[in-house]
Amino acid sequence: MSLFRLLPALQLFYAQFASAQTSSTSISASTPTALSNNLLPAALLEPTISPNATQISSAPQSITTIVGVSRRTVSISSNATSTSSFSPQPTNSQPCNGHVEFCNRRFSNVSMVVAHNSPFAVAHNAASNQALPVLTQLNDGIRGLQFETHILNGTVQLCHTNCNLLNAGSLEAYLELVSGWLADNPYEVIAIMMGNDARVSPTTYIQPFTAAGMLPYLYHPSVPTANLTQWPTLSEMILANKRVVVMLDYLANQDAVPWLLDEFSYQWQTPFSPTDPSFPCTEQRPPNQPDDVSRDKMYMVNHNLNIEISDLIPGVGPMLIPAYTLLDAVNAVSGNGSLGVNVEQCTSMWGRPPNWLLVDYYNYGNFNGSVFQVAAMANNVTYSQDSCCGTVLSNRAHGKFSQVPVKALFAVFSFLVFLFS
Numbered sequence: 001m002s003l004f005r006l007l008p009a010l011q012l013f014y015a016q017f018a019s020a021q022t023s024s025t026s027i028s029a030s031t032p033t034a035l036s037n038n039l040l041p042a043a044l045l046e047p048t049i050s051p052n053a054t055q056i057s058s059a060p061q062s063i064t065t066i067v068g069v070s071r072r073t074v075s076i077s078s079n080a081t082s083t084s085s086f087s088p089q090p091t092n093s094q095p096c097n098g099h100v101e102f103c104n105r106r107f108s109n110v111s112m113v114v115a116h117n118s119p120f121a122v123a124h125n126a127a128s129n130q131a132l133p134v135l136t137q138l139n140d141g142i143r144g145l146q147f148e149t150h151i152l153n154g155t156v157q158l159c160h161t162n163c164n165l166l167n168a169g170s171l172e173a174y175l176e177l178v179s180g181w182l183a184d185n186p187y188e189v190i191a192i193m194m195g196n197d198a199r200v201s202p203t204t205y206i207q208p209f210t211a212a213g214m215l216p217y218l219y220h221p222s223v224p225t226a227n228l229t230q231w232p233t234l235s236e237m238i239l240a241n242k243r244v245v246v247m248l249d250y251l252a253n254q255d256a257v258p259w260l261l262d263e264f265s266y267q268w269q270t271p272f273s274p275t276d277p278s279f280p281c282t283e284q285r286p287p288n289q290p291d292d293v294s295r296d297k298m299y300m301v302n303h304n305l306n307i308e309i310s311d312l313i314p315g316v317g318p319m320l321i322p323a324y325t326l327l328d329a330v331n332a333v334s335g336n337g338s339l340g341v342n343v344e345q346c347t348s349m350w351g352r353p354p355n356w357l358l359v360d361y362y363n364y365g366n367f368n369g370s371v372f373q374v375a376a377m378a379n380n381v382t383y384s385q386d387s388c389c390g391t392v393l394s395n396r397a398h399g400k401f402s403q404v405p406v407k408a409l410f411a412v413f414s415f416l417v418f419l420f421s
């Protein structure tokens with residue numbers, strides 16, 4: 001039996017778990033016999049028995065008892081006979097998105113690193129934005145997958161600007177990898193942010209998401225726009241197994257496709273595809289949104305630095321390509337133009353850290369993984385500096401890249417990088 005068939009029961013349990021935080025004694029939950037311990041995400045619920053905890057419960061078939069560190073909530077009069085009241089503090093050793101601290105935080109209260117143009121990891125293609133493919137990205141800690149979509153031959157295709165320039169295969173094939181990873185990693189919550197470059201109907205996306213096995217994981221928001229307090233916690237999303245938030249930049253229609261969120265109703269962004277190395281924290285999309293609305297919504301910093309090139313490919317028009325030679329500084333923890341400084345600036349301007357740190361070539365920086373160090377600092381958690389990065393080899397399955405050689409383009413690109421640096 002799949003773990004997730006049991007999730008409704010666990011969710012019920014979780015509600016009791018959550019309410020226990022304010023009650024004065026411990027609780028237990030009776031469950032169907034089918035809920036044997038080895039089928040539970042045990043670590044998530046497992047109690048840590050503190051010797052001082054108020055202990056009750058354990059009816060037959062209880063799955064657990066929530067206990068915790070004693071904390072007095074009433075003063076004891078000299079007449080008190082036995083114990084005082086306690087607020088049980090649930091304890092948890094299962095990380096959510098890599099950190100125990102995140103489990104009880106709302107989705108809107110965690111900073112995550114986004115791979116800009118996640119699928120565009122084609123070696124020696126100047127139109128690439130990443131060196132490592134999606135499974136490696138996810139294993140390394142990327143929790144936002146951003147990319148544009150085009151239509152080729154009636155299917156949704158992952159192309160950069162133009163399918164002749166860079167074609168990374170179908171959306172369905174890419175999502176199959178992601179859904180496999182989600183099945184293997186049941187305590188992880190991610191976002192997928194898509195550009196609807198062909199301006200197709202949102203229903204066009206139903207087929208590839210369905211065929212790739214993504215539908216069971218998709219989060220359906222209860223409101224057509226969400227402020228910071230309307231997002232669930234990571235624990236709630238994990239226990240419900242609704243661990244993927246999907247957003248579309250243009251033409252979303254949540255009445256027609258409830259899981260395909262209208263991106264700018266739920267989050268706003270700093271200037272897109274910046275060529276300005278000072279990375280302003282101002283709000284660009286959606287246009288003209290009042291500040292007080294912005295302050296109460298999730299936001300993304302576009303921290304990818306580009307060089308603009310005109311007439312590189314006939315018919316393609318001016319192109320922005322990553323400032324490849326500056327990546328170590330751009331993705332660094334500190335220094336002029338760094339991600340670290342940008343996050344500090346935006347945090348002080350908006351009163352809270354950005355939710356999404358969008359970067360090119362995430363594995364580069366002042367050390368490999370420095371972008372995750374920046375996110376950890378925003379999240380007030382520690383990051384293990386030697387935990388990044390994986391390699392291309394771990395993602396053999398992702399092989400359906402178009403072989404369109406863009407060597408001439410790459411040569412021009414290298415030359416321009418040389419000129420600009």
Ligand SMILES: *[C@@H]1O[C@H](CO)[C@@H](O)[C@H](O)[C@H]1NC(C)=O
Pocket residue numbers: 050051052069070
């Ligand atoms: C448990 O109780 C002992 C003695 O009553 C006390 O010294 C200790 O600090 C308590 N521990 C906790 C975690 O409250």
Ligand SMILES: *[C@@H]1O[C@H](CO)[C@@H](O)[C@H](O)[C@H]1NC(C)=O
Pocket residue numbers: 077079
């Ligand atoms: C404490 O006990 C004394 C006598 O035993 C009694 O007079 C007093 O009212 C009690 N106080 C409280 C707060 O119960």
Ligand SMILES: *[C@@H]1O[C@H](CO)[C@@H](O)[C@H](O)[C@H]1NC(C)=O
Pocket residue numbers: 108109110111352353378379
């Ligand atoms: C989470 O919320 C707290 C309280 O509002 C805030 O201090 C903190 O900066 C937030 N962290 C993130 C990453 O949003």
Ligand SMILES: *[C@@H]1O[C@H](CO)[C@@H](O)[C@H](O)[C@H]1NC(C)=O
Pocket residue numbers: 152153
């Ligand atoms: C598009 O479809 C046609 C007919 O099915 C096929 O011959 C052609 O190879 C396809 N092109 C691409 C780029 O997949």
Ligand SMILES: *[C@@H]1O[C@H](CO)[C@@H](O)[C@H](O)[C@H]1NC(C)=O
Pocket residue numbers: 227228229230296
């Ligand atoms: C967020 O939205 C909810 C529901 O509309 C509302 O009750 C709450 O006050 C809002 N929070 C803020 C800070 O505006």
Ligand SMILES: *[C@@H]1O[C@H](CO)[C@@H](O)[C@H](O)[C@H]1NC(C)=O
Pocket residue numbers: 277278336337
């Ligand atoms: C930081 O970079 C900007 C341009 O991006 C430049 O104008 C400025 O002088 C630099 N500051 C320092 C301290 O290097």
Ligand SMILES: *[C@@H]1O[C@H](CO)[C@@H](O)[C@H](O)[C@H]1NC(C)=O
Pocket residue numbers: 328363364365366367368
């Ligand atoms: C990071 O990793 C890449 C290989 O994936 C390597 O070429 C690069 O030098 C490393 N170091 C930094 C500081 O980014």
Ligand SMILES: *[C@@H]1O[C@H](CO)[C@@H](O)[C@H](O)[C@H]1NC(C)=O
Pocket residue numbers: 380
């Ligand atoms: C950061 O985390 C530490 C515990 O690791 C805590 O003591 C501190 O209050 C936290 N700071 C903020 C701003 O949340």
